[in-house]
Amino acid sequence: MIWPFSQPKEPTVAAYLASKPxxxxxxxxxxxxxxxxxxxxxxxxxIGVDRLLTLGIIRVQAQQILVESARSWTVYQEKPILNEAVKVHGILPSDTNNGRPEKEVMLEFLSELQDAIIVGHHIGFDTAVLNEASKRHFRISIKNRVVDTAHLAMQELTAFKRTGYVNQRPPTLEELCTHLKMPILERHTALGDAYTTGLLFLNLCARISRRLGRPVQLRDLPR
Known part of the structure; x- marks a missing residue:
């Protein structure tokens, strides 16, 4: 008998786990x-209760956002509900009824991810939800290095510097875009927020480069 925990991983999952930076x-x-x-x-x-509805990713290469690389998924959830979150993102049960099974979405997502650096805004919640999905279907955790642009902004922008106040709130995407006079594209959609976060990330990296007088290295970014 082969015990469940000893069964071979799906090829996509095995390839993801094998990719090492x-x-x-x-x-x-x-x-x-x-x-x-x-x-x-x-x-x-x-975290641990709520589930994935939509997921969007876009690649960055050589400090350019590759719009043509954008991918998005809508995830089928068996018992979607109408709550406060729907008022924010506007994703209705009728949308997710036509979504893809969560396991299929996660397999495609992992095949795109490999050993890339994940960049997002308030990304800790997103990766926690993705971790729950990965553990649910494949018994693995997301292993990628993660950069949160909220924490990066608190490192680089005087207006949002850490004060030592225990309840200091990290800045929202709207606050940072307003401060930097940057456009916000399709707020509270997965691809719109990912693209706007990319613009913010490149802006902050340019500031770091000017401050340091050299190109930005990964170790210059907060964990």
Whole structure:
């Protein structure tokens, strides 16, 4: 008998787990590394309870957002509900009824991810929800290095510097875009937020480069 925990991984999952970044990656320039902008919309805001509704990714290469690389998925959920989250993202049960099975979406997502750096805004929640989905279907966790543009902004922008106040709130995407006079594209859609986050990320990296007098390396970014 083969016990469930000893069964071979799906090829896509095995390939994802086998992809290993260079041990010297932290010293590499950002423009040399694979970057995936990521945003997810979910059924709510509780980790371990709420589920994935939509997922969007866009690649960044050589400090350029590759619009043609954009991919998005709508995820079928058996029991979608109308709650406060729907008022934010506007994704209705009628939308998710026509979505793809979560396992299929996660397999395609992992095949796109490999060893890329994940960049997102308030990305901790998104990756936690994706972790729950990965564990549910494949018994693995997302292993990629993650960069949160909210924390990056608090590192680089004087107006949002950490104060030491225990309840200091990280800036929202709207606050940062307003401060930097940047456009916001299709807010609260997975691809729109991913693209806007990419613009913010490149803006902040340019500021770091000017401050340091050299190209930005991965180790210059907060974990």
């Amino acid at each position: 260079s041990q010297r990656r932290e010293a590499k320039e950002i423009r040399e590394l694979p970057i995936v902008l990521l945003d997810a919309e979910t059924t709510g805001f509780k």
